[in-house]
Amino acid sequence: MLDELPLALDRTLAQPLSAQIADGLRAAAAQGALRGGDRLPSSRALAHRLGVSRTVVASAYDQLHAEGWLTGRRGSGTYLTTAPAATPTPAEPPTARQPATEHFDLRPGAPCAEAIDLAAWRRAWRAAADHPPLVHKDRGGEPAFRAAVTDHLLRHRGLGAHTETTVLATAGTSSAVGELAHALFRPGDTVAVENPGYQRAVGAFRAAGLRVLPIPVDDFGLRVDQLPDGVKAVYCTPAHQFPLGARMPAARRVELVEFARRTGAILIEDDYDGELRYDTAPLPLLAALAPDVVVHLGTTSKILSPSLGIGWLVATPAIADALLDHRVRTGTGPAPMGQQVFTAFAAHGDLARHLRRLRRVLPPRRALVVNALRAVGAAIVGEDAGSHLVVPLTSAAAEQRVLESGLTMALAIDGLARHHLDQDRRHFGVAIGYTALPWKDLVAAVPIAADCLADARASVA
Incomplete structure (x- = not known):
């Protein structure tokens, strides 16, 4: 039956071939040419028919599996499920310059x-629901969760278990920063942070009464040469600097570790987008280079979903004990349910398969955005990785023009202005995320964003 379906591929389009195959199968299901229970050909057979690699078809099938269109039966093959209801086709499709009828979220961090x-x-x-209700929770985190995190960090981040460190559960990165601020420092202590940088971490430090010192960043991340002696801690995102997207090279990581050991400062490593590398192998974590002076933070909110509300922290036993003491005093601690879900998701290889799938589906999303933006003359900065990219602009006026234009088109775009800690702004531009939207919405939103950028560049030229 599938041999009669019009699955034509257009290699002149910017849209990836895998996305075209997925679109064709969705359309066939929505129009009734395919029905629930129909068996699809193997990825090898369909690849041969269409003249593409098997990887292309496998990527399309993975996408449809994720959306709920397909299901696999062991030893039998891949089948169409009872298809989701088709969206009615509008009488007049919107063009790239018509106001969108729904909110398109192109902000990073999703x-x-x-x-x-x-x-x-x-x-x-x-x-997770099979676990009996708890009477008391472990404030350090469920043992099975901590073991799953240890395995995840070893397999996917190259951070091996070490007698000098302890793994604790957290309620996410921002929560962990707040706990560290209260547990390790005194009001008035100075903490150095990247500028521009992650404002929620800044807010957590300030809420604990700490003085936040902005440190400039360049194409290689935090400027270590700008760090003064006397800071109690340095917060940074070396894997994929937020929001500019730089990766801190090995030499600067070593320089940062040497600064910490010389001055007694603690390095707080936020592993933002650390798992989302698909161009090159990741560099060693700060925590792997110097477990004695680094607190490593990770979260499930970027690789899975914020609905779990959990993350992890790796630190020396002394720091871990101070954090646990703080939790006992305040009656706080991460909720066990999210930990149990993560543990179950990781138990049978589903987490590893999910991370492999992310590394397949994110590059076409990034390429879609990059191609559209470069077509209107926009530059792209940042590593070819992660979940967002940055378009630099020449002025604050140009940045504001893009944000205002996006709002009129129901686009949520993030500007760099709000990520600065002072008025001495050195970076102008917008950060565009490509993970939050379903593929079809991303395809619709990206040309609008490109037009907004083109209009802003023209208006301030």
Whole structure:
């Protein structure tokens, strides 16, 4: 039956071939040419028919699996599920310059929920629900969760278990920063942070009464040469600097570690987008280079979903004990349910498969955005990785023009202005995320964003 379907591929389009195949199968299901229970050909057979690599078809099938269109039966093949209801076709399709009828979120920092295997997601929640209700929770985190995190860090971030460190559960990165601020420092202590940088971390430090010292960043991340002696801690995002997207090279990481050991400062390593590398192998974590002076933070909110509300922290036993003492005094600690879901999701390889899927589906999303923006003359900065990119602009006026133009088109775009800690702004531009939207919405939103950038550049030229 599938041999009769019009799955034509256009290699002149910017849209990836895998996305064209997925679109064609969705359309066939929505129009009734395919029905629930129909068996699809193997990825090898369909690849041969269409004249593409098997990887292209496998990527399309993965996407449809994540959306709930397909299901696999062991030893039998891949089948169409009872298809989701088709969206009615508008009488007059909107053009790139018509106001959108829905909100398109192109802000950074969101997970690619569309890539999650929903069957595996449901299995993990069911497995977590099988646990009996707790009477008391472990304030350091469920033992099984801490073991799953240890395995994840070893396999996917190259951070091995070490007698000098302890793994604790957290309620996410921002929460962990707040706990560290209260547990390790005194009001009035100075903490150095990247500028521009992650404002929620800044807010957590300030809420604890700490003095936040902005340190400039360049194409290689935090300027270590600008760090003064006397700071109690340095907060940074070396894997993928937020928001500019730079990766801190090995030499600067060593320089930062040497600064910490010389001055007694603690390095707080926020592993933002650390798992989302698909161009080159990741550099060693700061925590792997210097577990004695580094507190490593990670979270599930970018790789899975913020609905779990959990993350992790790796630190020396002394720091871990101070944090646990703070939790006992304040009666706080991460909720166990999210930990149990993550543990179940990781238990049978679903987490590893999900991370591999992310590394396949994110590059086409990034390429879609890059190609559209370069077509209107926009420059792109930052590493070819992660979940967002940055378009530099020449002035604050140009940045504001893009944001205002986006609002009129129902686009949520993030400007660099709000990520600065002072008035001495050295970076102008916008950060565009490509993970929050479903693929079809991303395809619709990106040309509008490109037009907004083109209009802003022209208006301030």
